[in-house]
Amino acid sequence: MGAWAIAVHGGAGVDPNLPKERQDEAKRLLTRCLDIGISALRSNVPAIDVVELVVRELETDPLFNSGRGSALTEKGTVEMEASIMDGPKRRCGAVSGLTTVKNPISLARLVMEKSPHSYLTTPGAEEFAKKQGVEMVDNDYFITEDNVGMLKLAKEANSILFDYRIPTVGTCGAAVDSHLQMNGLPISVYAPETVGCVVVDKEGRCAAGTSTGGLMNKMSGRIGDSPIIGAGTYACELCGVSCTGEGEAIIRSTLARDVAAVMEYKGLNLHEAVDYVIKNRLNEGKAGLIAVSKNGEVACGFNTTGMFRGCATEGGFMEVGVW
Numbered sequence: 315m316g317a318w319a320i321a322v323h324g325g326a327g328v329d330p331n332l333p334k335e336r337q338d339e340a341k342r343l344l345t346r347c348l349d350i351g352i353s354a355l356r357s358n359v360p361a362i363d364v365v366e367l368v369v370r371e372l373e374t375d376p377l378f379n380s381g382r383g384s385a386l387t388e389k390g391t392v393e394m395e396a397s398i399m400d401g402p403k404r405r406c407g408a409v410s411g412l413t414t415v416k417n418p419i420s421l422a423r424l425v426m427e428k429s430p431h432s433y434l435t436t437p438g439a440e441e442f443a444k445k446q447g448v449e450m451v452d453n454d455y456f457i458t459e460d461n462v463g464m465l466k467l468a469k470e471a472n473s474i475l476f477d478y479r480i481p482t483v484g485t486c487g488a489a490v491d492s493h494l495q496m497n498g499l500p501i502s503v504y505a506p507e508t509v510g511c512v513v514v515d516k517e518g519r520c521a522a523g524t525s526t527g528g529l530m531n532k533m534s535g536r537i538g539d540s541p542i543i544g545a546g547t548y549a550c551e552l553c554g555v556s557c558t559g560e561g562e563a564i565i566r567s568t569l570a571r572d573v574a575a576v577m578e579y580k581g582l583n584l585h586e587a588v589d590y591v592i593k594n595r596l597n598e599g600k601a602g603l604i605a606v607s608k609n610g611e612v613a614c615g616f617n618t619t620g621m622f623r624g625c626a627t628e629g630g631f632m633e634v635g636v637w
């Protein structure tokens with residue numbers, strides 16, 4: 315029997331000026347999610363079930379950018395995406411373009427388990443959701459007042475915002491001064507707030523899941539890294555990885571898969587592998603990731619100012635941090 319470990323994230327790239335109440339709120343949610351995961355792991359719930367359980371909790375709470383509280387498209391609508399992967403057999407499921415599925419991570423799991431495919435997008439994904447009887451809600455359910463305000467600011471600034479949750483115009487103005495550009499539009503890099511969870515259970519089974527609304531003011535139809543297996547999410551016999559940050563850069567870097575690849579082919583341990591990919595693979599992009607290994611190790615890495623994250627191990631280690 316091995317030792318379990320779990321990590322969760324709520325996005326990389328936190329604004330140094332993010333008000334303390336917001337930081338504390340995020341830390342409380344991450345702690346609650348870790349506690350849910352820990353008690354499931356203590357009851358021998360398999361890693362893949364723990365990942366789904368924890369990501370559902372994050373999707374249901376409006377604080378982070380997934381499920382309710384998702385970032386809005388340029389049209390003011392929500393288009394969500396998610397993926398999940400079960401390490402031992404490298405089974406995976408992914409979904410994108412969802413507008414009415416309450417918990418995208420659970421639909422990704424159903425794609426993995428109940429369809430002959432790995433990835434479904436709309437409209438087929440939502441037809442499949444209806445057939446599977448998953449909970450569906452009106453698109454309005456996902457839209458929060460905060461996000462409507464941030465979309466307005468993003469439009470005024472002609473920006474695609476990573477950091478859409480900064481609550482004041484002044485800070486947002488600073489955010490869009492970022493040097494980064496996407497198709498000629500400035501991108502702020504403070505608080506992406508996609509969610510993810512990685513787990514290794516006592517049997518040494520690794521699993522990973524990621525869920526997001528993507529980028530504020532994104533084009534309708536834009537798909538980021540989160541539903542792309544190998545980019546935003548990856549799990550195998552060695553490790554489980556979930557990423558967050560600038561989706562286009564994460565896709566270019568196949569960030570999640572690269573953690574596993576350097577462990578597999580260079581013989582690095584989990585911490586070395588995470589450091590290696592953050593330093594060497596992120597060509598000019600800003601991102602972060604969480605990872606666990608089959609040996610019960612947990613690691614986190616980012617090249618942004620901060621990352622909302624938490625982790626715990628069977629040995630009693632527990633940490634929730636932002637910077």
Ligand SMILES: NC(=O)C[C@H](N)C(=O)O
Binds near residue numbers: 527540559562
């Ligand atoms: N919030 C995020 O982490 C953004 C996500 N990686 C995306 O590009 O869609």
